[in-house]
Amino acid sequence: MRLYIRNLILVIFTIGFAISCSSPALDDYSDVQYHLMDQNGESVIFPDDYEGAPVVMGFIYTNCPDICSFITANVSKVYNEMENPGETQFVLVTFDPDRDTSEVLKNYANAFDMDKDPFQFLTGDPDVIDQLMTRVGVRTQESYSREIEDGERMYFLNHSDKILLIDSRSRLIFDYGGSMTPPNIIIEDLEKL
């Protein structure tokens, strides 16, 4: 009996220690549902469809050939440099859904050799994307606009530079500078989950 109590105390202590050592959540997305679409035109729901495995999520728009390429490549590098990525999911979401359709995202993914598992590129209805960006703290503002010959408008966006690490229970655990953070930092944090 004494041995049983001692073991029980040890188990409780170990669980408590593990909980206290894990990173506290910065947010919990399990109370929301965003209906989105991937680069193949398939419907997905964030975060429901991603529960059960960690998510590395970056935010981009494809008319940004410089800094967003860094963010995209950084997400790719995290996967490529992980010894055991397991079921980890790697997702890039556009904050320019008017121009970044599924087809545009598919071409963009191809250019990075990322139109394949475990990568996913997401777009959606502009209102839904706007709600998602507000929730994850990604801000945008138009910075440069020009009328072009066919009456269309060309514009660029100032935007947050962000990659998020979301755990298997849809909780935001880490928030990184998307283009600046070395992949090994994100990998180390993934290994702590």
Place this chain on the structure above:
Amino acid sequence: MKPVPPLLLSITFFILTSSCNSENTELQSSQFELPDSGIEITDAWARPGRINGVSAIYMNVLNGSAEPDTLISLSSSIAGLVELHETYELADDMMGMREAENPVFPGRGVVSMQPGGFHIMLMQLNQPLNVGDEVHLVLKFALAGDISVPVPVQSQSEQN
């Protein structure tokens, strides 16, 4: 708006370019052999792009002349609009991109255009740019005149 003195603009351009990321600073400090005169372009490459989309070109501009030179215009047959842009950091972890106006290239100096800093924006692409393609870019300088550069399109995943 009051015009900016060329020397001040030159120094600002050089400092901005150097400070955009550590790679730029490292390259400028030691790794170039300047031409005896005029301007030489090295290590140019372009990102892939889709039709009607955008791409970016990166390169090193080596000015072997003792005089600073000014980039007057850029053109390419594959893009409706070609401009020199710079990526810059704003407050609150925001990143932006803006046109770099009247860029000056210092005499006996190097301006290194690398990802995250200065880059040549190709806008309104009239054809897709795929890995292995080649873009022809013309840079018009005040002193060096027109310089035509073949620019290979390279893989995104290899460059960042």
